[in-house]
Amino acid sequence: MTYTSPLPVTEGRFYEGSRLQIDNLVMAYGDVDVIRDVSIAVEPGTTTCIIGPSGSGKSTLLRGVNRLHEPKAGSVALADDDALALKPDLLRRRVGLVFQHFNLFPDHTALENVALALRNVKKMSKGESRRIALARLTEVGLAERADHRPRDLSGGQQQRVAIARALAMEPEVMLFDEATSALDPELVKGVLNLMAELAQRGMTMLVVTHEMGFARKVADQVVFMDEGRVVEAGTPDEIFDAPKSDRLRLFLSEVL
Ligand SMILES: Nc1ncnc2c1ncn2[C@@H]1O[C@H](COP(=O)(O)OP(=O)(O)OP(=O)(O)O)[C@@H](O)[C@H]1O
Ligand SMILES: [Mg+2]
Secondary structure, three states, X not given: OOOOOOOOHHHOOOOOOOOEEEEEEEXXXXXXXXXXXXXXXXXXXXXXXXXXXXXXXXXXXXXXXXXXXXXXXXXXXXXXXXXXXXXXXXXHHHEEEEOOOOOOOOOOOHHHHHHHHHHHHHOOOHHHHHHHHHHHHHHOOOHHHOOOOHHHOOHHHHHHHXXXXXXXXXXXXXXXXXXXXXXXXXXXXXXXXXXXXXXXXXXXXXXXXXXXXXXXXXXXXXXXXXXXXXXXXXXXXXXXXXXOOHHHHHHHHHHO
């Protein structure tokens, strides 16, 4: 599968991504450690895909990076800042998170869903928030659907609204957790194309995905996690064509 951009890249903005560095992270639910000494560095403007079996800790790791669940030990650096010392609200403005479920307000249009976030978080005026919301919706190829409510949009379009809402915060890093896994198969490609486009435009991205074709084509680095640890990390060629561990070989034999 090839990824064609919804917009010619030259027409799009370029992003100024920041470096994200996770070192020796440990996270637990109660007494059970589910992230055990994880270190991952994502260079500015690059995409790292995290793959691994269910329950390996992928979602928990992303939740730790933007502090929806506080890590127990280790460090997370965003550019030159200690992400674990920033105010969580400020951190979440700098690190966008897109989930499987889009959590849009059903009674508001696509435009208002994005604009409301700008007014609430960035304290913008109504006019300014709507102007920027329309620009971000245009960026995700949805300008013509701006006045539709979520129920009148396809799942893929709703996910693109959620991505536009995250982009509106001008994040330095974007985290994606299975952003396409709730979508009907025919809608997956449009969202993956958009994510590939963001990667091409210099967004720093940490992407949990089951889409191995996407990881192979778009990732600069692929990280394989199992049982809360990084088992292997490398380029897509290294991970997919020359896996070193039995665990990764077994995983790939099950998913490819
Ligand atoms: N809120 C929670 N309370 C207790 N344990 C949890 C909680 N959320 C996740 N876990 C456990 O933590 C471990 C890691 O879960 P996590 O959701 O991070 O895995 P995952 O790799 O994202 O899996 P999947 O591919 O199924 O989404 C699992 O053993 C899971 O059961
Ligand atoms: Mg998960």
